[in-house]
Structure formats: C-alpha cells, structure tokens
Amino acid sequence: MNYPETSPESARLYERAKVVMPGGNTRTTVYFDPFPIYAVRGEGCRMWDADGHVYIDCINNFTSMIHGYAAPSINAVVSAQLALGTAFGAPTSSEIDLAELLVARLPAVDQVRFTNSGTEAVMMAIKAARAFTGRPKIAKIEGAYHGSYDYAEVSLDSRPDNWSKTPASIAYAKGTPQGVLDDVLVLPLNDIATAQAVIAEHGPQLAAILIDPLPNRAGLIPARRDYLAALSKAARAAGVLLIFDEVISFRLGYSGAQGLWEIAPDLTVLGKIIGGGFPVGAVGGRADLMSVFDPTRGKPALPHGGTFSANPVTMRAGLASMQALTPAVFERLDRIGETVRQGINASFARHGLAGVCVGLGSLFRVHFTDQPVTDYRSVYPNAEARRKLGKFHIALLNRGILAAGYGLFALSTPMTDSDVTEIIKAIDEALAEVAA
CATH class of the missing domain: 3.40.640.10 (Type I PLP-dependent aspartate aminotransferase-like (Major domain))
Structure with a gap:
C-alpha cells in the first residue's frame, strides 16, 4: 500500500461525503489529510477498507471494540x-x-x-x-x-x-x-x-x-x-x-x-x-x-x-x-500490551529517535519527545512532533496497521502472539522511516 495513491475508492467516497456533510465527515476524530480511508468490513482484529486493503486494527473504534469485530x-x-x-x-x-x-x-x-x-x-x-x-x-x-x-x-x-x-x-x-x-x-x-x-x-x-x-x-x-x-x-x-x-x-x-x-x-x-x-x-x-x-x-x-x-x-x-472479559483475559491483554510498549521503547532507542511509549494494559500512546513525561503540558506536541506523528501514522497505514493519528493504540482480545509480533515489526519500521 502507498497511501494516498493506492486508495482511489476512499478518495471517491470522500468527494461524495463533502457534498452532504461538513468537511465530509461526522466525527472530527476520523479525519486526516487528504482524506480518511473508508471501512467496509471487520473480522477479529482486522479491518478491510473500500480499496481492499487489510489492516490490523489497533484503534478499535477509539477503544470501544475490545473484542474486535464480528465476535x-x-x-x-x-x-x-x-x-x-x-x-x-x-x-x-x-x-x-x-x-x-x-x-x-x-x-x-x-x-x-x-x-x-x-x-x-x-x-x-x-x-x-x-x-x-x-x-x-x-x-x-x-x-x-x-x-x-x-x-x-x-x-x-x-x-x-x-x-x-x-x-x-x-x-x-x-x-x-x-x-x-x-x-x-x-x-x-x-x-x-x-x-x-x-x-x-x-x-x-x-x-x-x-x-x-x-x-x-x-x-x-x-x-x-x-x-x-x-x-x-x-x-x-x-x-x-x-x-x-x-x-x-x-x-x-x-x-x-x-x-x-x-x-x-x-x-x-x-x-x-x-x-x-x-x-x-x-x-x-x-x-x-x-x-x-x-x-x-x-x-x-x-x-x-x-x-x-x-x-x-x-x-x-x-x-x-x-x-467474555474474565480476569484471565485481562491478564493476557496486560501481557501483550506490555510487550508492545517495551518493543516500541526499544525501537526508539535503536533508531536514536527522541520518543516514548506510555500507557497501561491494552492501551498505549506514542509521544515524540525527549522531555520527562508527567502531564498534559509535558507531552504537548510542538510543530516538529506533529510532523513526526503525521509521518508515523501514514507509515503505519502503509504497513497495514490502523492507529489514531495522534498516536493512540488499543489492543483487542482476538489478537494472537503473531499479530503482536507483526504490530511491533510494523511500528519499528515506521519509526525507522520517521528517523530517516
């Protein structure tokens, strides 16, 4: 995938949407420039878009779909x-x-x-x-x-x-x-x-x-x-x-x-x-x-x-x-969440890139900063951090990972250990692209 060139159907849908909805959308959070990708189907931890691309969904409708799709x-x-x-x-x-x-x-x-x-x-x-x-x-x-x-x-x-x-x-x-x-x-x-x-x-x-x-x-x-x-x-x-x-x-x-x-x-x-x-x-x-x-x-x-x-x-x-959310299920979500957080922080260090991954359980966020992370002001992104977040988001899309444009990730119960490995690999490659 090479967004936006390989997403012509999403682009066409967005043109239709702009005629009947302000800015072409009903949720500010799903918009990104030049147009959002349009979902058509979900199953387990994966989502298919209107152009046939498949993503491991790491946002899960902004954390709500903890069991993924079609459970x-x-x-x-x-x-x-x-x-x-x-x-x-x-x-x-x-x-x-x-x-x-x-x-x-x-x-x-x-x-x-x-x-x-x-x-x-x-x-x-x-x-x-x-x-x-x-x-x-x-x-x-x-x-x-x-x-x-x-x-x-x-x-x-x-x-x-x-x-x-x-x-x-x-x-x-x-x-x-x-x-x-x-x-x-x-x-x-x-x-x-x-x-x-x-x-x-x-x-x-x-x-x-x-x-x-x-x-x-x-x-x-x-x-x-x-x-x-x-x-x-x-x-x-x-x-x-x-x-x-x-x-x-x-x-x-x-x-x-x-x-x-x-x-x-x-x-x-x-x-x-x-x-x-x-x-x-x-x-x-x-x-x-x-x-x-x-x-x-x-x-x-x-x-x-x-x-x-x-x-x-x-x-x-x-x-x-x-x-379906038993104590054992939460323990597994904790484990895979910590695995991904550790993997991301290791990637930041490996690529010599200023940044940190924070969160708990199945939730985490990526911040491009070298300052101590303590509160809202400490992670407020300057222009350079915003640029890196945008590049990171598109780099993930092109590797089949769907996350929030501002760096939020949410894992889901259908994710397997091989999915977790794939997520970490894609994030590592995306961070390498940001660092280049």
Missing part, C-alpha cells in the same frame, strides 16, 4: 434480539442483567443509570453531583477529554500561549458562554499541592471533581496513586464528590481503573466496551447519590430520559462483551 458470542445475542425487537417504550430484563454485572464488578457502585454515549453519561454525572450537593462548580484535569458537554470540554486543548502557572479555564469551542468557564476549575495532573489548594479555596462551591485516571487526550499518562488518594481525601473533607470517568479506562481490568488503584469514587462513568460495539453510556454510584434520578416519589431532583437508553440490543451485546 461470535456477541453476534449471536444481537441476532436473537433483532428477531424480538430493537427498542421499546418499556423496560426489558436485559438492562437489569447488565446493571447487575456492573454493580457486581464495581464495589463503589450500588446502582446504574444507562445513557446512549459516554458524553451523555458524563453530563448526567455532573448534573447528578450538582443536584445532590446544591453546588454549581466542577473541577477537571487540564487536557483531559470527557466528551462534548460544554463543562467537560473546558481546557481540553489549552496551548502554551494561554498557559498560566495554575491552569486557567479555556474554552474549547467558539461560543462557549463565559458562565460555563466561570463554573469550571482546572487542575494539573499529578500535582497534589495545586489540587489541594484549589479544593480548599473553592470547596464550598464545588460539586465534583471529574477525573479520568488514564486520560487519553492528556497523553495517556497514568494518574499517580498518591495523587488520586490525596484528591479523594481532600474532596471528601470538603464535601465534594469524586467522579471517575472510566469510559476508556474500564478496559484496564476486571474492576476497571478504580480496582487497580483501589480508589472508591462517588460516581463512575462508563461507556464503550460495556455496549459490545453498540452506542452506550452509564453512570453509577452510591444509592444515596443515584436517588437524584428516582421518579418513584414524584418529579426526581434530576429527571432523565432517552429514547434509546438501555435498548435491548445494546444491553444484550454489552452483557456478552463483559461476560
């Missing part, structure tokens, strides 16, 4: 449900089944509420924290992505030209009201002193602290255990709720990141892998907190609905997906 156990339950109906104006037992599994796996969660996306789940968690505490403000980590809710987007892509010693609240999208920025405080990752100072100053107005313990867009740098412990302690002392966004990090282990870090958040946000390849989100937490959604005594403190929330196709697919 027989998931296909079977989806096919059975399709014959019975896809969505009803009534509850089904399927949502109880999945909720019971999630509650069993997450000791900090007593009850669950389903949504249609991670964005919606984050939004409802923030609104739940406000409804429960009666406070308006939230705090979040600089550079962390939590979906498309205005408040959760603040300081998602702050830049060196607007950085200050204590991170400021910077609008992500044009038109963000000043009132949104006023109600969001921004914390640096892994900086205990700053977090404690912000909580101490604003505690009486602070409803919640929103944190992803392995924030992808902030570099996929793990939050330190002592940082999370200090954050949790300071929050509880101030009556502030701790919200864990585990939309992505739930794929790190049987009980998610909170199980690995042994932290009990007040509210947990889930998505991606719990839907088995279908749109999904969920917010869960202690029963007293979740009571803000309870309609049994009249209008709840936080009314919530959704036409397709907890639809039985998603619930059945999600249950099958989660049941």
Whole structure:
C-alpha cells in the first residue's frame, strides 16, 4: 500500500461525503489529510477498507471494540434480539442483567443509570453531583477529554500561549458562554499541592471533581496513586464528590481503573466496551447519590430520559462483551500490551529517535519527545512532533496497521502472539522511516 495513491475508492467516497456533510465527515476524530480511508468490513482484529486493503486494527473504534469485530458470542445475542425487537417504550430484563454485572464488578457502585454515549453519561454525572450537593462548580484535569458537554470540554486543548502557572479555564469551542468557564476549575495532573489548594479555596462551591485516571487526550499518562488518594481525601473533607470517568479506562481490568488503584469514587462513568460495539453510556454510584434520578416519589431532583437508553440490543451485546472479559483475559491483554510498549521503547532507542511509549494494559500512546513525561503540558506536541506523528501514522497505514493519528493504540482480545509480533515489526519500521 502507498497511501494516498493506492486508495482511489476512499478518495471517491470522500468527494461524495463533502457534498452532504461538513468537511465530509461526522466525527472530527476520523479525519486526516487528504482524506480518511473508508471501512467496509471487520473480522477479529482486522479491518478491510473500500480499496481492499487489510489492516490490523489497533484503534478499535477509539477503544470501544475490545473484542474486535464480528465476535461470535456477541453476534449471536444481537441476532436473537433483532428477531424480538430493537427498542421499546418499556423496560426489558436485559438492562437489569447488565446493571447487575456492573454493580457486581464495581464495589463503589450500588446502582446504574444507562445513557446512549459516554458524553451523555458524563453530563448526567455532573448534573447528578450538582443536584445532590446544591453546588454549581466542577473541577477537571487540564487536557483531559470527557466528551462534548460544554463543562467537560473546558481546557481540553489549552496551548502554551494561554498557559498560566495554575491552569486557567479555556474554552474549547467558539461560543462557549463565559458562565460555563466561570463554573469550571482546572487542575494539573499529578500535582497534589495545586489540587489541594484549589479544593480548599473553592470547596464550598464545588460539586465534583471529574477525573479520568488514564486520560487519553492528556497523553495517556497514568494518574499517580498518591495523587488520586490525596484528591479523594481532600474532596471528601470538603464535601465534594469524586467522579471517575472510566469510559476508556474500564478496559484496564476486571474492576476497571478504580480496582487497580483501589480508589472508591462517588460516581463512575462508563461507556464503550460495556455496549459490545453498540452506542452506550452509564453512570453509577452510591444509592444515596443515584436517588437524584428516582421518579418513584414524584418529579426526581434530576429527571432523565432517552429514547434509546438501555435498548435491548445494546444491553444484550454489552452483557456478552463483559461476560467474555474474565480476569484471565485481562491478564493476557496486560501481557501483550506490555510487550508492545517495551518493543516500541526499544525501537526508539535503536533508531536514536527522541520518543516514548506510555500507557497501561491494552492501551498505549506514542509521544515524540525527549522531555520527562508527567502531564498534559509535558507531552504537548510542538510543530516538529506533529510532523513526526503525521509521518508515523501514514507509515503505519502503509504497513497495514490502523492507529489514531495522534498516536493512540488499543489492543483487542482476538489478537494472537503473531499479530503482536507483526504490530511491533510494523511500528519499528515506521519509526525507522520517521528517523530517516
């Protein structure tokens, strides 16, 4: 393959798309210049594009397809449900089944509420924290992505030209009201002193602290255990709720990141892998907190609905997906993830190229930097790093590896040891091309 010359059908589809969709796409994340490749089929850990090229898929629809494509156990339950109906104006037992599994796996969660996306789940968690505490403000980590809710987007892509010693609240999208920025405080990752100072100053107005313990867009740098412990302690002392966004990090282990870090958040946000390849989100937490959604005594403190929330196709697919994720499966994902990370870092050294691979479990990101990696600012890519990332991405495509253009990789359960070897070899060759 020699993209873009060998992708004429994807180019043709993109020309059609530009006529009827702004910029030719519905998801900014799938676009890259001069045009994205168009998928037509997936099976196991591989994806076929419109021009007949085959890729080992190392992004898996941005971490959601942990079992790859067309997993027989998931296909079977989806096919059975399709014959019975896809969505009803009534509850089904399927949502109880999945909720019971999630509650069993997450000791900090007593009850669950389903949504249609991670964005919606984050939004409802923030609104739940406000409804429960009666406070308006939230705090979040600089550079962390939590979906498309205005408040959760603040300081998602702050830049060196607007950085200050204590991170400021910077609008992500044009038109963000000043009132949104006023109600969001921004914390640096892994900086205990700053977090404690912000909580101490604003505690009486602070409803919640929103944190992803392995924030992808902030570099996929793990939050330190002592940082999370200090954050949790300071929050509880101030009556502030701790919200864990585990939309992505739930794929790190049987009980998610909170199980690995042994932290009990007040509210947990889930998505991606719990839907088995279908749109999904969920917010869960202690029963007293979740009571803000309870309609049994009249209008709840936080009314919530959704036409397709907890639809039985998603619930059945999600249950099958989660049941297949046993402790042994997570151990294997940990092993192959560590093998690839070690292989990539060895390649950086072998080619004399400044860079590092970071992550945990089945997730990792490549950064072209020679600086210590500690937080969002430490891995913010300058123009040269962006150039290298772009070259790296295309070099991988030409070797049959699909990854995110910004250096994110996510492994899946169908990957064999020979697939892992092939991934490491392709990354090594791509890095050699970048270094040349």
